[in-house]
Amino acid sequence: MLPSPNAVARAFVQEFPALMGHARITLSEAFLGLALGILTGFVMAVLMDRFDRLYQAFY
Numbered sequence: 001m002l003p004s005p006n007a008v009a010r011a012f013v014q015e016f017p018a019l020m021g022h023a024r025i026t027l028s029e030a031f032l033g034l035a036l037g038i039l040t041g042f043v044m045a046v047l048m049d050r051f052d053r054l055y056q057a058f059y
Contacts, residue, residue: 048055
């Protein structure tokens with residue numbers, strides 16, 4: 001059973017501040033994860049370029 005579209009729209013309007021608070025946290029975590037992934041990839045690429053054994057181990 002799904003709620004009616006009117007009920008969904010009403011809940012969206014009533015809970016909008018809470019939804020935006022949760023969206024802010026979710027987006028912050030997503031961008032932090034992306035930044036950490038980029039940083040980790042960059043550091044690994046530099047280390048693999050500098051050390052041949054590391055390149056052979058991971059490539």
